[in-house]
Amino acid sequence: xxxxxxxxxxxxxxxxxxxxxxxxxxxxxxxxxxxxxxxxxxxxxxxxxxxxxxxxxxxxxxxxxxxxxxxxxxxxxxxxxxxxxxxxxxxxxxxxxxxxxxxxxxxxxxxxxxxxxxxxxxxxxxxxxxxxxxxxxxxxxxxxxxxxxxxxxxxxxxxxxxxxxxxxxxxxxxxxxxxxxxxxxxxxxxxxxxxxxxxxxxxxxxxxxxxxxxxxxxxxxxxxxxxxxxxxxxxxxxxxxxxxxxxxxxxxxxxxxxxxxxxxxxxxxxxxxxxxxxxxxxxxxxxxxxxxxxxxxxxxxxxxxxxxxxxxxxxxxxxxxxxxxxxxxxxxxxxxxxxxxxxxxxxxxxxxxxxxxxxxxxxxxxxxxxxxxxxxxxxxxxxxxxxxxxxxxxxxxxxxxxxxxxxxxxxxxxxxxxxxxxxxxxxxxxxxxxxxxxxxxxxxxxxxxxxxxxxxxxxxxxxxxxxxxxxxxxxxxxxxxx
Amino acid sequence: xxxxxxxxxxxxxxxxxxxxxxxxxxxxxxxxxxxxxxxxxxxxxxxxxxxxxxxxxxxxxxxxxxxxxxxxxxxxxxxxxxxxxxxxxxxxxxxxxxxxxxxxxxxxxxxxxxxxxxxxxxxxxxxxxxxxxxxxxxxxxxxxxxxxxxxxxxxxxxxxxxxxxxxxxxxxxxxxxxxxxxxxxxxxxxxxxxxxxxxxxxxxxxxxxxxxxxxxxxxxxxxxxxxxxxxxxxxxxxxxxxxxxxxxxxxxxxxxxxxxxxxxxxxxxxxxxxxxxxxxxxxxxxxxxxxxxxxxxxxxxxxxxxxxxxxxxxxxxxxxxxxxxxxxxxxxxxxxxxxxxxxxxxxxxxxxxxxxxxxxxxxxxxxxxxxxxxxxxxxxxxxxxxxxxxxxxxxxxxxxxxxxxxxxxxxxxxxxxxxxxxxxxxxxxxxxxxxxxxxxxxxxxxxxxxxxxxxxxxxxxxxxxxxxxxxxxxxxxxxxxx
Numbered sequence: 001x002x003x004x005x006x007x008x009x010x011x012x013x014x015x016x017x018x019x020x021x022x023x024x025x026x027x028x029x030x031x032x033x034x035x036x037x038x039x040x041x042x043x044x045x046x047x048x049x050x051x052x053x054x055x056x057x058x059x060x061x062x063x064x065x066x067x068x069x070x071x072x073x074x075x076x077x078x079x080x081x082x083x084x085x086x087x088x089x090x091x092x093x094x095x096x097x098x099x100x101x102x103x104x105x106x107x108x109x110x111x112x113x114x115x116x117x118x119x120x121x122x123x124x125x126x127x128x129x130x131x132x133x134x135x136x137x138x139x140x141x142x143x144x145x146x147x148x149x150x151x152x153x154x155x156x157x158x159x160x161x162x163x164x165x166x167x168x169x170x171x172x173x174x175x176x177x178x179x180x181x182x183x184x185x186x187x188x189x190x191x192x193x194x195x196x197x198x199x200x201x202x203x204x205x206x207x208x209x210x211x212x213x214x215x216x217x218x219x220x221x222x223x224x225x226x227x228x229x230x231x232x233x234x235x236x237x238x239x240x241x242x243x244x245x246x247x248x249x250x251x252x253x254x255x256x257x258x259x260x261x262x263x264x265x266x267x268x269x270x271x272x273x274x275x276x277x278x279x280x281x282x283x284x285x286x287x288x289x290x291x292x293x294x295x296x297x298x299x300x301x302x303x304x305x306x307x308x309x310x311x312x313x314x315x316x317x318x319x320x321x322x323x324x325x326x327x328x329x330x331x332x333x334x335x336x337x338x339x340x341x342x343x344x345x346x347x348x349x350x351x352x353x354x355x356x357x358x359x360x361x362x363x364x365x366x367x368x369x370x371x372x373x374x375x376x377x378x379x380x381x382x383x384x385x386x387x388x389x390x391x392x393x394x395x396x397x398x399x400x401x402x403x404x405x406x407x408x409x410x411x412x413x414x415x416x417x418x419x420x421x422x423x424x425x426x427x428x429x430x431x432x433x434x435x436x437x438x439x440x441x442x443x444x445x446x447x448x449x450x451x452x453x454x455x456x457x458x459x460x461x462x463x464x465x466x467x468x469x470x471x472x473x474x475x476x477x478x479x480x481x482x
Numbered sequence: 483x484x485x486x487x488x489x490x491x492x493x494x495x496x497x498x499x500x501x502x503x504x505x506x507x508x509x510x511x512x513x514x515x516x517x518x519x520x521x522x523x524x525x526x527x528x529x530x531x532x533x534x535x536x537x538x539x540x541x542x543x544x545x546x547x548x549x550x551x552x553x554x555x556x557x558x559x560x561x562x563x564x565x566x567x568x569x570x571x572x573x574x575x576x577x578x579x580x581x582x583x584x585x586x587x588x589x590x591x592x593x594x595x596x597x598x599x600x601x602x603x604x605x606x607x608x609x610x611x612x613x614x615x616x617x618x619x620x621x622x623x624x625x626x627x628x629x630x631x632x633x634x635x636x637x638x639x640x641x642x643x644x645x646x647x648x649x650x651x652x653x654x655x656x657x658x659x660x661x662x663x664x665x666x667x668x669x670x671x672x673x674x675x676x677x678x679x680x681x682x683x684x685x686x687x688x689x690x691x692x693x694x695x696x697x698x699x700x701x702x703x704x705x706x707x708x709x710x711x712x713x714x715x716x717x718x719x720x721x722x723x724x725x726x727x728x729x730x731x732x733x734x735x736x737x738x739x740x741x742x743x744x745x746x747x748x749x750x751x752x753x754x755x756x757x758x759x760x761x762x763x764x765x766x767x768x769x770x771x772x773x774x775x776x777x778x779x780x781x782x783x784x785x786x787x788x789x790x791x792x793x794x795x796x797x798x799x800x801x802x803x804x805x806x807x808x809x810x811x812x813x814x815x816x817x818x819x820x821x822x823x824x825x826x827x828x829x830x831x832x833x834x835x836x837x838x839x840x841x842x843x844x845x846x847x848x849x850x851x852x853x854x855x856x857x858x859x860x861x862x863x864x865x866x867x868x869x870x871x872x873x874x875x876x877x878x879x880x881x882x883x884x885x886x887x888x889x890x891x892x893x894x895x896x897x898x899x900x901x902x903x904x905x906x907x908x909x910x911x912x913x914x915x916x917x918x919x920x921x922x923x924x925x926x927x928x929x930x931x932x933x934x935x936x937x938x939x940x941x942x943x944x945x946x947x948x949x950x951x952x953x954x955x956x957x958x959x960x961x962x963x964x
Contacts, residue, residue: 005704007636024736026702026925041704041735042636069925071736097896097926109924124695124917125924127702136703140638147629154489154524156622161955162644162711163657163688163726165962175645175659175681177688179715182675185664193664199657199715199725200962206645206659213606213955213964220508220609221618222487222523229644229710233661233681243681244645253523254506254553414579435606435964442591442607443508443551444579473643473695480647480682482695482917 001073007042009076013085016076023047023088024096026128027068029111033061036090038070041127044134044281048087049074060093067099067109067128116469123473123482131289134282135470138275139458145274146227146248146454149267155223155250160210162229165202166432173233174205175243206231211249211449212383212436215412218251218447219439225250227454235477239466242455244475251449257385257394257411260448261371264398264407265319268369268457272311275461283308283461290463303402304363307463310401317368322361324375324392325349330365331357352379358397358404370399382426384410385446386418396450403460409450416440483555489524491558495567498558505529505570506578508610509550511593515543518572520552523609526616526763530569531556542575549581549591549610598951605955605964613771616764617952620757621940627756628709628730628936631749637705637732642692644711647684648914655715656687657725688713693731693931694865694918697894700733700929701921707732709936717959721948724937726957733931739867739876739893742930743853746880746889747801750851750939754793757943765790765943772945785884786845789945795883799850804843806857806874807831812847813839834861840879840886852881864908866892868900878932885942891932898922 003022004012025040025047033053037046049072053061064070074088081087099109108114108122108129119126126132150157163177179199180186186194195203210226217224226249233243250263276283287307294302305313322330331337331346331353344354353372361370373396374387384393398407413419419440423430430437458470468474473482485504486494507522507529515535519528531554535543546552556570563569581591590596590604590611601608608614632639645659661681662668668676677685692708699706708731715725732745758765769789776784787795804812813819813828813835826836835854843852856869857877866875876893895901901922905912912919940952950956955964 005636024927041638041700041702067924069927096928097922097924099924103923107924124698124920125702127699129702133703136638136640136699140640143639144629144633147626151626154487156523156618157625158618158622158954159711159728161726161957161962161964163713163957163962164964166964173661175661176664177657177659178664179655179657180664182658182660182662182664182667185667199717199959200957201960202962204962216606216964217609217618217954218523220523220607220611221615229641231645235681244643246641438606440579441585442549442579442581442589445506445551446578472640472699475643475645475682477681478683480643480645480684480686482643482646482648482698 005042006038006040006045006047009047010043010045010086014078017078017086019076020073020091021076021088022071022073023049024071025069027064027066027070027099029066030064036064036070036072038072039128041133044130044137044285048079048081048084049093050087050089051093052090056090056093060095063095063098064093065099065101065104066111067104067107069096069099070094071096116466120468120474127472130285132469134279134285135458135462135464136472137282138279138286138462139454139470141275141278142271142457142461143227143454145271148274149270150223150225150250153223155225156217156221158210158214158217158221158224158226159228160207160213160217160226162207163200163204164207165200165204166212172208174208175231175233177204177206208232209247209249209451211251211451212433214249214251214449215383215447216435216439218253218449219443219445222254223250223252237477239468240456242467242471242474242476245467245471246454248452248454249449251447253445253447255411255448256446257373257396257448260409260411260450261319261321261373261396264371264396264409264450265369268398268407269315271457272314272461276311276315283311286462286464293463293465305401310463311461313401314369319369319371319398320366321371321373324353324372327353327357327361327372331360334360334365336360350376350378355404358399359401362399362404363401369401372397372399380410382422382428383412383419385413386422394448398450400460403456406456406460407450407452409448411446411448414440414444414446416444487524488520488522488527488529491529492525492527492566492568496560499560499568501558502555502573503558503570504553504555505531506553507551509546509548509552509581511548512546518546518552518554520554521610523615526612526619526767527566530561530563530566531575532569532571533575534572538572538575542577545577545580546575547581547583547586548593549586549589551578551581552576553578598948602950602956609954612767614951616761616767617940617944617946618954619764620761620768620944621936621952623757623760624753624939624943625709625936627753630756631752632707632732635705637707638699638703640692640696640699640703640706640708641710642689642695642699642708644689645682645686646689647682647686648694654690656690657713657715659686659688690714691729691731691933693733693933694915696731696733696931697865697929698917698921700735700931701925701927704736705732705734719959721950722938724949724953724956724958727949727953728936730934730936731931733929735927735929737893737930738928739855739878739930742891742893742932743801743803743855743878746853746878746891746932747851750880750889751797753939754796754943758793758797765793768944768946775945775947787883792883792945793943796851801851801853801880802848803853803855806835806854809835809839809843809854813842816842816847818842832858832860837886840881841883844881844883844886851883854879854881862892864904864910865894865901867895868904876930880932882942885938888938888942889932889934891930893928893930896922896926896928898926
C-alpha cells in the first residue's frame, strides 16, 4: 500500500481513486463525528477523511480531537462535497498522539482566530497554523529560488564568516562573541579585559555583512553570492527590525553598476515569479488575509494594490532607473512637498531619502519599481566607487511599493589610491583591512554587488506586516525565546 | 560582440570559432611574450590568448604579468596546441589592474608550489589558486545539491536561530553572545553579572545545533531541514575541528529509524553523484593532488582507494546496516583487537566506538559504507528514542571510508513520559525546554532526523586532509583573521 503526503495525494486527485492509501497528519477539525480535516504540513489544504461511526470503537472516536495526530488507511473516493476532488473513506485509524482538549484550549492550536502576538508567543506551535505554514512555505520557495537563480548563472555560493575580528563594514552595532566567563574576566596589568586570552586571541563580533569577504572571493572566483545570518545589536523595537536576519549578497567581478542593476532586477523578478508558480494556494490564502487586514484600516492608510497585484506590479514593469539628483528634483517639486505633507521636507541636494520619499516615487510618481543610483558620497559607505564629479558614488537602491528599499548595492571602488583616501575619510584603520586592500593591489578589477535582506523580501511577497512573523524564531531586544 | 565566461566559452568550443568575443580574467602566466593563460574563476581551466607582439605597445605588453587582470577582445580560433580545443587571437587588450612583480613575489599568486599553511595565511587570495578554486566549486556543487535534493522531496528549508537562550542540546561548549561593554559590566546587588540588562534580557549563546527547533517545525510542516552555521567553543586544534562550521539537519515527522537510514543513504549518494556530474575537471584535479599526497606517505598510512574510487565506493554499494551490539561482536573477535593493534581495545558492550573501530568495519571488514544503529543509551543524547530493551536508543551513525562518522542521527523520543524520564536522567532543566516538551503534548508523532557537517562532506569529496582548507575563512582557536 502506498503512503502519500497530502500534497501529493491532492495533486494526483482522481488518478488514485479507488486505491487504498496510507496518510498521516494532525486533526484540524472533526465535524459531526464523521468528517476529519487532516493536515500534514505539506500544503495548506486538508484532506477530508470520512469516518463511519459504526465501524470504529467509541474510545478511538473520542481521541480524534483537534491537534491529535493520526495514521489513516483508507480508500480514495471522489468527493461529493465542493472544494475538494477526492476524500478518503477510513478503513483503519490509529491515533499516534492525543491532544487533551482542556490543554489545547490555552494554545493557538484551538481552531479559532488568534492574534499574531499570540502566535509569536507560541512560536514553537505556530508551524501548525494555516497562516504561519503558508508563510514558511513561501519563504522556503523564495530561498530555493535564490539558490537556483545564482546556480543557473554559475555563481559560487560562499559562506563568509559569522564570527569576525573586524568591524570595518560599519553597517551597525555589533554583538560581542566571547568564551570568557563574564564573572571572572582576565585582565591586563592596566586593568583592561585581556582579549589575548579569549578564544580567538582577540575581541570578536558577530558579522553585520559578508560583503568584504565576498569581494575577496569574487576577485578569484568571478561571481559569488553569500546567503547567511547577519546581526545588528540595535535596540530597535519596530516591525521592520530583527537582531538576527538572513542576508543574500552577490558580488560580481567585471560588473559595472548598470550590469549590477540589470542583475538585481532580473533576480527579483525571477524569485517572485518562482514563488507565484510554486505556492499558488499559500499566496491566495495570504492575499485574502492581506485584503481583510487592509479593509480594516482607515481609508487613507490602505494599500491601493492587493497582494497579487503588488507582485504583478514588480513582474510586469521595467524598473525605472533614476539618479539621486533627478529624484531630488522630482521630490522638491512634488505636490506633497509643496503642500508640506512630507514629514521630512525635501529642500536640497545631499539629504538622505526617507521611506515616505521612496514610496512617493514608486507608488505615486512612476507607478513602477524604481532604482535610484549615484548618491552623495557622504551618506553612503566607504567602499562605493567615487564618480568623476567627486561628490557622488556608484550606489544603487531598489525601491518597491509598500516597503521602500528592498536592495542596496553599488559598484565598488577598485582603485587603491581612491579607496585609501576614502578609508582615511571614514576613519577606518588601514591596517585592519590589509587583506581587503590587497585585493586592489594584485590585478584589481571593476566589480559590483548588492545585498538583499531575506525577511524584507518575504514581507513583500507574503503581505505580512511584522518581520517577526516571517522568520521561525525572531530575535529582538529582550527576546531570545526558544 | 558577445561577452563570455571562460567556462561557457570552452564549453561552446568550436561552435564559436571565428567569432569575435570579449573575455575577462586574471593572468596565470605569460609565456614567450606570446601566450597568455587567462582564468576568470568560472572553471579550473584557463583559456589561451595569443598575442602578436608587433600589434601591441611595448608598455602594455610589460603590464601583462602574473596576477594582472585583463579585458581581451579577440577572435576565437581552433587551437594548434594540445589540451585545448580553442584559443583566442587578441585584437584588443586592456589591462584592468596591474600586479607589480616584486609585490606578487611574497604572495601565493606567484606561480609555484605553495604549502597549504601559506594558502591559509593568505586566505583572501587563495580563491585565485587552482586548488582552492576547485575546492570552492565542489563545495558549491554539494551545497546546491543539498538544497535541490530536499526541495525535490518537498522538505521546507527552515532557519533556526543562531543566537539562543538555551543550552539543552548539550552538543558541546558554547560561545557567549553579549551586547555588554566587558570593561563595564552591570552587576546585581550580590555582585553577579546582571544579564537582565543584556540585549536579550538574559544570557545567550551561539547555537550548537538547530535540531530541537527543527523538531518543532517538523511537528507542523512535516518534513523540514536546516542548513546554517553552528559553533563549538572547544579548544581543539586538530585538522577535523572548526569553531564555526555549517550543518545540515533534516527532521521528518512520521519517519522511523529505518526510513531515516533510507533517507540518509539516498541523500549522500545524490549529493556525491551531483558533484561528480557537475565538477569533473575540478575533481580530476583534486584526485591527482590526492594521489600525489598519498604517494608521499609511508606505505602503511596510504589510502587503498584513490579519490574517485572512494566516491564510487559510496555510490555503488548498498550501505550495510548493523546494530551496535553486532558491531561490538565483530570488533571483539577481529584480528587487530586480538593482536592488540587497536589503540582502544574493544573489551565489552557499552564502550563508545573510536575512529579506528569505525574505519575497521568500513574499510576492512565490510568494504562498504556502514550504518550503525541502536547504541547504548548512556553514550547518546537525551532526545533519542529508547528501545524496548531499556538500554539502547534508536541512534544511527553513517560511517564512511577514510573519514569515519559522516552523519549522526536518530529516531526521537516522542513519548512524553519517557522523554521526561530521560530529561531528568541527563540533569536538564524541564522548565527551560517547556516548548520542546509541548511538541509531545499536542498530537505527538514518531519522527526522526539526522545531522551532517558540511565540511566533513567536503573533505570526503575533495580528498583534502585539513578542514581549514575546505571553508573560505576558517575559525579556530586563536584565529579569526579576515
